[in-house]
Amino acid sequence: MLAPVRTVSTTNGTSPLLTVQPRRGLVDEKFQIVITNLLPNQEVTLHSLHQSEDKDFWEAFGHYISDEHGTVTVAKDESLGGTYEGTEQMGLLWSLRPVPGSRSALRLRKTNVLTPLVVNISVYSGHLSQGFSKTPVLAMTVTERWYAAPGVQRVNIRENGVRGTLFLPPGPGPYPGVLDLWGGGGGLVEYRSALLASHGFASMALEYLSPDELRTADVDVSYFENAYQILKNHPKVQKDKMAMLGLSFGSAITFSMAAYSTIIKPQCCVCISGSHVVPVDKSLFEVFEEIKKNMDKVRVNEDNHVIQRGMILPIPSDPAQKIDVGRIKCPVMLVNGGDDQNWASVESAQDIEMMMEKAGNRHLLTVLTYPDAGHLIEPPYTPHFRATNFILQEMKEKIVMLWGGQTKPHAYAQEDSWEKILAFFQEHLYSSSLKAKL
């Protein structure tokens, strides 16, 4: 084992000091990273390392030069190179990528949200770009990133055939309820709901595409209505303060429910990377069958990554092929990436706007479009994935799906959209009811 090289500044004889504040923060919380006791104008590399639940290693790094006091302040100083450049306070997290030699097309997702993401942050002498594991560090520290704030409760939901997980904020409540729908990848993805609960929303992640338990033929409108009602009727949830949050296929479901369901009447909806160009009033099985019909429109790029965005283009003018968004009665916020290679979400948003203009409910619509962001717009300070392994539900085939986006603009989109989504929920679910009557 190598003894650490401790650089000692001749003035005060102490080792470089690396601080990360807070050491235990929420995933969407900014941290302050400061290195002190370096030599003046010393070249250093700041490095982050994380081992995923799948045991893969992810890293990010930035090249800095200390000031005349021997200090590096990440929030103020510029990274001169690495996996991120410029003044990027959270670059060490959002620019994480698999270490060289890793398996390809990986995606980083936390399954157990009751434990934190553990990230090692280290300082190295000089401007390194590789060989970090073989180089002694000047200083290191460990920081934790949590999806669940202290006091957030996790509740399994297995009721009326509905499968989900409910996250409750701490305290007596009651709280606004949010139904959280992910996309065609399926499974029960909990982390976004845990984070919403950390911000005061009783959020239920819903599983609706499961390989074993549910047959897609069983999943139709009533499945989502059941789920919505289970959430709404929970003793800690305010019946009249409900919302839906969807990503990708989950957004399509959200449009559909908000437009047609006589039971699902949320106070507002947020749809990320979604489209209204889906067959309506069909079970999921039938929907996926329909999608299969358009598989000829799916392209593959030179890396053999699957590009699905062409499948719904051009946006049909035939209303029977689209959800009638003119029927939506609550505020809707759309969040899309300009470089979404998976769904034509930007084109869909334009068509949605046109339909709502005609129907007279355009004032309910807010559209956030982020240039050069991709499809997977998730909570901030988590990495960007341009293309990852994916199992196509309908084809049962393992492919690499191209999601799109460039890392830095995508990171910006995640940070900005999350802030706006929280503010949107705050406005529509937490404002005084006097205001609601105006």
Next chain:
Amino acid sequence: MDALRINKRPKRDQDLEYGLHQGMEDALSPLCMVGIRILNYLDNCLILAQGHGRSVCKLPPDRFNGQQEGTRVGVQYKTVSGLNPIFAACVREVECDLAGESLQHRNDINLGKQDIHVAVTQLFVSRTVSTESRRCPLLTVQPCRGLVDEKFQVVIKNLLPNQEVTLDSLHQSEDKDFWEAFGHYISDEQGTVTVAKDESLGGTYEGKEQMGLLWSLRPVPGSRPALRLRKTNVLTPIVINISVYNGHLSQGFNQTSSLATTVTERWYMAPGVQRVNIREKGVLGTLFLPPGPGPYPGVLDLWGGGGGLIEYRSALLASHGFACMALEYLAPAKLKMTDVDGTYFEKAYQILQNHPLVQKDKMAILGLCFGSAITFSMTAYSRVIKPQCCVCISGSHVVPVDKCLFEVFEDIKKFKDKVQVNEDNHLVHRNTILPIPSDPTLKVDVGRIKCPLLLVNGTDDQNWATVESAEDMEMMMNKAGNRHLLTVLTYPDAGHLIEPPYTPHFRATNFLLHKMKEKVVMLWGGQTKPHAYAQEDSWEKILAFFQEHLYSSNVNAKL
């Protein structure tokens, strides 16, 4: 009787007066809002004015410009939350024409004055809305997950201006007892309370006390007596509920709805700190390693006569970069006290020193109470134990030397007649070693100590005569010529149990003196606020002392 009133037949050039009937002001919380609105029965309404429930409001005539004569206005009061069904019951409306008489009294539910009072106090608006921003009170604790010795920022926003509130902390111990603390505050004109800057006007702590909600924790009324709060499992955090209540309350918190609540965690272990069981050569301990490749200075951590394996201070030291080993030396089952003599501690010290992640030449010993006595003894006499520095909290050198622990405790038993009992039947142990003997054979020869030594004592230590001992040690070291190694910190009105900061003070707690088989209540001494100060200040100085002697560059050490 109706709560609301409105003047009948206001002419076009007259003020419209509306508000609460006299006598109702007291029944309603100041959070109630009285609003007046124009009703047009299309479910649209225009709120013309709002005020807080205690005032009678006047609406000047020009507010009605553009409204036709005969337009109805309604006066409504609500405890605005929309969260609780009781809320609906508080909606009362009085309608009248702008130019006409009061048309009708329309009540959602007919409540008498008593019922309104009860409904409102029960509701106690879980969310207060200020008229300007219509936001709920916001309580933030930063960081929400901190180390035990880390300060937090507690801020409440979106209150009414100059609102009386109570900030309350609640913790359930591993033993299932409830501990609480609280402070009374008044928000500023922006409706904000900043605990680090504002003064608590009463409660379990007073004045500007950023961490008062933690160090003034005490068992809730009705708890078992003489409790002590100690964390056994250091891998999990201490969980504290912090809540804001309307008004200045001193009791009944669990029956009252809070305005806002949050949960914060306090950890003894920083991220990446490792816990390692030590079971080697008969030595029982737990080693805590800082994260990273190391190596690190090593600290041997010794507690007092209560025995057991106390891990939390070692875990915290590891969070500050020291490889720290908590040592169990008074084990009821595994070790016989006749086996525990100088060699036990020497073995423990060497196990720590020889650990691959520990720097052999950067070692220290930290002791409290009897652990301090052992520290004096080992440092003075052992040929194996040669630390770079030592810290002795609430200790004394007046212990028989060169004896195994069994014999030491036998000797202590001989002093039983010097043990006093106060009026509460608490045991006062301090006089057992007074007066400090001049006979050198009764004391550890501290003149032989070769490394820097930091003593930390409380003047109100009722358990051991530590301040007197420190004076005697100073004298002995002066004579021996090693006085320059000694630093003494004496804290007025602090007691015996000087522990890491922001943990409660215990003036007297249940105690089972090892091998005495007798349960007593031991008086440790100290007053809460000075004791809290002593814990905060001494810990900072202990860490700086270790940093200086264990982390300074070798260049510095050679100077």
